Amino acid sequence: MGERGAGQGAPASSGPSGPASSEATAGTVLAGYLHAQAAEFLRSLRLHRESGSDAEDATEASRLLRRSARRIAGTLHVYRPLTDVDWTDPLRAELLWLSDTLGREHAHAARLARLRGALHRLSGAEGPMGQTGAGASGARAAGRGGYGDGGGMTVGAARAGALLERQLTLARTRAHSAALQALGSSRFHAVADAAAVLASELPLDPAAHDLLAREALPCLAEQAHRRLTDAADALPLSVAGHPYNAEALTHGLAAVPAPDAPPAEGRQDAPWHQVRRLVRLRRYAQEVLDEHVASEAEPTLSVRLLGANQALDRHRDAAEAAAAASAAARTPRIAPATAYALGVLHADQRHEVEAARYAFGRIWQRLAVPTA
Template identity: 45%
Template sequence: MTDTPLATQAPPGGEGLAGTPLDEGTPATRALSAHLAAEAGGFLRELPSVDLHTLRRVGAALHTFEQLLDPAWSQELREELARLGGLLGQERAYSRRLARLLTSLDSLTCADATGTERTAGPVPQQREAEGLLARHPGAPKARALLERQLTLGRSRAHTTALQELGSARFHALADRMTLLVSDLPLRPGAEAAPVAALLPCAVAEATALVSAVRALPLDRGAVPYSGDMLHDPGDDQPWQQLRGLVLRTQYALEVCGPLLGTRATRPAAALSDLARTLARHRDAAEAAEAAALAALTPRITPATAYVLGVVHADQRLEVEAARHAFSSAWPDLDRSGWLTDTWLTNR
């Protein structure tokens, strides 16, 4: 990304991120309703499956543009969507942790694609360098322990998810989602707001994001794999919250896409990349925590505990790498002028 102002990318009224361009006389509630109806329609068509991305997008829109919506209804639905997303996301979270930890363990033991350690048979002439845990006696037991604990957690989460999808509470939520398609509850007087009223809401999300980033010690991420975060997971939470702000800002630009046209394409793409980087941060932090918890299992051997400690350290290094990637990418977006340009702030 360059320092060229994003406002020069396209003339007003180009094709937007979502749908056709809007006339500036269009009511803001019409644009918001169209966006929410599309997301809610997808949610209802996919039932009984649930797309977590849809839950996040709807929840983000309800939060960002709440000044146009019935506040009590909006808050209640937003809380229900967050609760459902967190509950249904647990099964996938266990799967991510298990896959990441086993991949880490395979890398550290130099296992091949089938998971078999390269210790049997004749030694090849051209062989990859052995990992730190190659032929370590605790590696097989550590692998078995991680598989057992995380598979059990995933199974329990799956059972909980199935119970939730069959509950009266879930069906009540589905009924609420139908309102997004047919009759969006609005705040009194919101119908008179022009479509440009969406922009200050998007700016508020972007401003909160910038403030959150400036509060972070980005200088600590200047060097990847520095070892600075090996034993300090206490500051993960601000980075986890940052991902939510990045996503909300990205989704806000998507809602404003028909108004902004192609001018919002580059910042939205940059925000999407940052969200993926922060998802890597989340996955590595959660995997490190799972390895640390496994190491606390009673009566495991010192060799097994050592292997789990090495895997934990490997994932904390991946946390550092993700922070470095974010710290390297953010200045390009910050200097691009996307937040201060007149196409976003002066309508």
Template identity: 60%
Template sequence: MAQLNHETTTGDVLSAYLQGQATEFLRSLRLHRESTTDAQGAEESLEAARALRRAARRIGGTLHTFHPLLDQEWAAGLRPELAWLSGTLAREHAYATRLERLLDALHRLSGTPTVPQPPVRGDVTAVGSTRPGADPAALAVGRRSAGRWGSPRSSAAESGGGWAQPTPPGTDEQGGTPRGLTVGAAKAAALLERQLTLARTRAHSAALQAFGSSRFHAVADNVAVLASEVPLTQATEDLKPLAARAEENLAEAVAALPLGQAGHPYNAEALTHGLAASEAPEAQDAPWLKTRALLRLHRYAQEVLTGSPGGDLRLADAGHALDRHREAADAASAAASAARTPRIAPATAYALGVLHADQRHEVEAARFAFHQAWLRETEAEAEAVSTR
């Protein structure tokens, strides 16, 4: 990829980056279309979709940062379409990751034995079983969780049948976990599995419909044109001021974050506010999600300038922390949504409440990790300035 130097113009650098991402987009699309329907082909299809999504994000982010150098009407029309495609393709993977995260957390919190309990007569078909119209990739998560909890159950199991062996009141088989959490965790796992697997199946269907839509074909046609010709309007304009503006936007967003509060690894005060009904966690999370989006724009701008997809490791660490923040926040929201299911057993609601609190703790841990990564970056920049 071309780098910014005396021999190349800024238009060459920007064109080379956009054409490279457009080529990656088209290559991933071809691999996705050529993938087979067996297990290996399903995995290849998912990987191709992830690569296509990454390329779409980078093209859209670059159009956003460097739009003054590009044809305004063309860039303004393509950016939202790329965002639509990226968001549509991201949902299936997000639901699968969320389910696995929640099941792992329930297993960790409850200390549930890994030996499957015998099924109770009258159970309906497990989430991980094969059924007409099911997505094999989506059901893989259900099969993995069955090894943890035994046969998952539907809402029919909520009103009858135990999930653990009889234990002394107040404790589980290991003597440390409240028995209500042990019993409720298995039912909570079945409830979450049913809800999130259904959501993932719907997201998979929506992605397939998107691939066959005229809207997607229009996006693919625009990207194919981009792979051969970038509609520049100012080929000699310097890229660095625009990249610096992206960095300034990120710095302003970080300055608005409560980093002093996030500087404590166990932030009970923030957790209390996150659990309060009067102050929704989503309102607290919004500035962090905005910072995550601006951090991505800054990283993509640096990729354009340096020609390196790796970027700054410190920025990568900060980005990973914000990714964990979003995953934990979404998982907490899913647990809260499941707890609002009508007519669930008290033990199930209790387990989901504990799970929600655990994921809000993970949110605070991710904020702390971002705080530490950002401090390292700020200190490194200050040291670089002092040595000049």
């Protein structure tokens, strides 16, 4: 990891190449983007070290660290043919490991907040999270009027909330320890060293040195787009496009063939999670392109990719929250009322999964047309 091919690096570039550089090489543009992200990575790491016991600062630093790690890894993935893959492939894998390890604590905290919000909402009070956009929420609050708002939770719902609180807080604490351990490991220090290299120099493939940015980069971004399109077209979008198709809960009460088999809902969700990853790669690919030619940038595309990404993030979050609710319901010796509330919660989150698919389908319709 610390080693790299000598003499193949592109020089550091301090910022966007600007519209004048139509003769810029692909290596220069890509390096410019990666230098900036690597610098961001190192800055976040410093922030994290300096945050000390301030949990909020540490959370924000960790978020920024994961953000740049994902962007570096994604960019190295899309523009892989331009880089020295002996050096970049291992770095990419290590960045994904890091982002995953650091992200778990946040994921458990966010899951708990989502489930707490849902329990609150299902008890007739508006949850802290607007689930369907500000417009719908506003209309909802106005339309509901006096239907016993704030009537309080059932005993089962309160107990379900306490159970989830215990289980997810425990998981979060474990993830926190694991993240701290990872940040102190020699494995992490090797990643940080590689990021320091990347902040000043990008090891390129020798054959890619003279490729023009305006030719090579859009071509590779287009390939990423095609992988995304192929995967999205394989999704059951015609079903998802019918509101209230009741598809996401189809396996809510399905028995698994063996105790260690994955839940059927997970199998149904997997292709959507895969598209989520491909949307993300496509977004990062676009960020590199936008860096290069700010004037030709297509803001609509970036905005739609972001929208698609957010819908699929919501899809994943709701799917994992639903799984957490049904896992909690398998806790031994819980009261029937608690189990009932967890069943309602599970179905509610699967409903959110379905809503996210519907939202993605609508965004995708508009995304897919201009490139067809």
